[in-house]
Amino acid sequence: MSTVDASGAIHGSDGKFAGHIASEPASSVALAEPLAPNAREAEIKTVLERVHTTVQARVQSLYAAHEAAGGRVDIDTVRGEEHVRWTDTDGNLWRQTTPADPDAFDDYDIGLPVETFDRQPTAWIMRDGAVVRQETDPRTGALMPFITNAAEGGTHTRYLASNADEFTDSDGKFHRSGGKAAWISADSVEWYEHGVSHRDRSDGPQQIDADGQCSYYELGHYIPASELAPDLLARHGVRLDPQDGNLYVEAVADDPDCDLMNMYAEGDL
Secondary structure: OOEEOOOOEEEOOOOOEEEEOOOOOOOOOOOOOOOOOOHHHHHHHHHHHHHHHHHHHHHHHHHHHHHHOOOEEEEEEEOOEEEEEEEOOOOOEOOOOOOOOOOHHHHOOOOEEEEEEOOEEEEEEOOOOOEEEOOEOOOOOOEOOEEEEEEOOEEEEEEOOOOEEEEEOOOOOEOOOOOOOOEEOOOEEEOEEOOEEOOOOOOOOOEEEOOOEEEEEEOOEEEOHHHOOHHHHHHOOEEEOOOOOOEEEHHHHOOOOOOHHHHHHOOOO
């Protein structure tokens, strides 16, 4: 007698393999049609190509304007990466600091880029014509995460990752005169004179944090809310929180999307 095991194999009466059971064709099974290209991906590709074309046109127009002003744009490829330098006719880094478009500098956080490597700026020209270069670490050769330039008898440091600005005097202490902040970042704006926390109380808080909390200091001495006149706080848009006892700049505390650095730049702090 023949037997059939679970796999469909047929064995004779002597136990030897004798073949497989033939299966009927599954007429209901059909190969799927090849998937059409993803429409969303195609749309994204089209948009990116359009943006690339627009950017390229913008770059070419900038190059043309620079050359029309008497400059030169040198483009080299180093190890497969593009090195671009904006120079004068003598090869010195240069770019018009009074371009036809008066808002040109507003497109950049520091100055106008005059040198880029692999599309990343490594040198800028300031409004006064000074060229600021991103230095390299003498040990590793890697680009430092900040740039510095002389400012107000001391040094101005711009931290590239956060765009924070730091101003120090000739001794390296936080300092800025003229009622300007010496530390400006997304987390806080702070005023100092030669390393000492100071801002005339009549001008506003000495430190303002991203959540709006603020403090008043004059010549390093903390001024509690009890010593600040209510009309002074009202003029600065500062309120006292009765729950935690801290002072808050209302325009910052009440706006979760507040840009502290932008508010300072616009003179709102």
